[in-house]
Amino acid sequence: MGYSINNIKKTAVLSLAILLPWLAYAEQSHGVTDEKEGGTMKSDTITRNAAAYALPPLPYTENALEPVISAKTIGFHYGKHHKGYVDNLNKLVEGTVFSGPGMTLEKIMTETAGKADKAAIFNNAAQAWNHAFYWKSLVPNGGSEPPAELKKKIEASFGTVEACKKELADAATSQFGSGWAWLVQDGAALKVVKTSNADTPITKGMNPLLAIDVWEHAYYLDYQNRRADHVNSVLDKLINWKFAADNLK
Numbered sequence: 045m046g047y048s049i050n051n052i053k054k055t056a057v058l059s060l061a062i063l064l065p066w067l068a069y070a071e072q073s074h075g076v077t078d079e080k081e082g083g084t085m086k087s088d089t090i091t092r093n094a095a096a097y098a099l100p101p102l103p104y105t106e107n108a109l110e111p112v113i114s115a116k117t118i119g120f121h122y123g124k125h126h127k128g129y130v131d132n133l134n135k136l137v138e139g140t141v142f143s144g145p146g147m148t149l150e151k152i153m154t155e156t157a158g159k160a161d162k163a164a165i166f167n168n169a170a171q172a173w174n175h176a177f178y179w180k181s182l183v184p185n186g187g188s189e190p191p192a193e194l195k196k197k198i199e200a201s202f203g204t205v206e207a208c209k210k211e212l213a214d215a216a217t218s219q220f221g222s223g224w225a226w227l228v229q230d231g232a233a234l235k236v237v238k239t240s241n242a243d244t245p246i247t248k249g250m251n252p253l254l255a256i257d258v259w260e261h262a263y264y265l266d267y268q269n270r271r272a273d274h275v276n277s278v279l280d281k282l283i284n285w286k287f288a289a290d291n292l293k
């Protein structure tokens with residue numbers, strides 16, 4: 045039997061329909077990636093665009109931060125809250141310039157910050173970024189001494205590491221409502237700043253070194269209203285000074 049023009053057209057369309065999804069899949073880099081080996085990353089290289097932003101893997105198991113933060117808290121915080129921000133972002137940016145090739149969470153945050161009509165996109169992009177950064181700001185058996193270069197900079201800006209920790213604790217406990225406490229690099233100096241809700245120092249031109257999440261979802265299951273107890277335990281036992289040192293520019 046011979047092939048009619050219509051049959052050839054149908055075969056071509058069918059072949060394209062089968063091939064295109066595979067071609068699209070092959071081009072994806074699947075969202076948030078980590079360029080540096082060893083689980084650390086520069087604060088400005090967290091994200092890569094793909095057909096969808098991805099939830100980055102936790103850098104440790106859900107029970108690795110116990111007894112300071114329980115597996116139950118991490119399970120909800122990472123599996124529900126962080127995942128929710130990533131899922132919401134993917135829905136919000138579908139078909140917009142924010143889902144185009146080369147787009148990153150950092151670019152979305154910078155381009156949508158302070159724009160009322162883009163608030164939902166900013167909030168979900170920033171919370172996706174903040175949480176990816178936060179998980180790496182913690183490490184099992186953390187605390188203790190910062191690496192030498194960071195310690196020197198901390199002492200130049202705060203006097204002592206203890207004074208830096210106290211300022212971080214004060215910022216984290218005095219943040220009214222939901223938000224974040226950050227150690228940042230601002231020019232030559234290191235500073236402690238706090239931000240509300242999803243806000244991030246990145247949109248203010250500062251380089252984040254580490255973050256402490258003080259939304260209630262970060263501690264309420266374990267500490268209820270005792271935010272200060274949670275924050276002090278995090279600073280003494282979990283804070284990842286090596287990650288902060290790796291983020292110095």
Ligand SMILES: [Fe+2]
Pocket residue numbers: 121125175257259261262
């Ligand atoms: Fe959070």
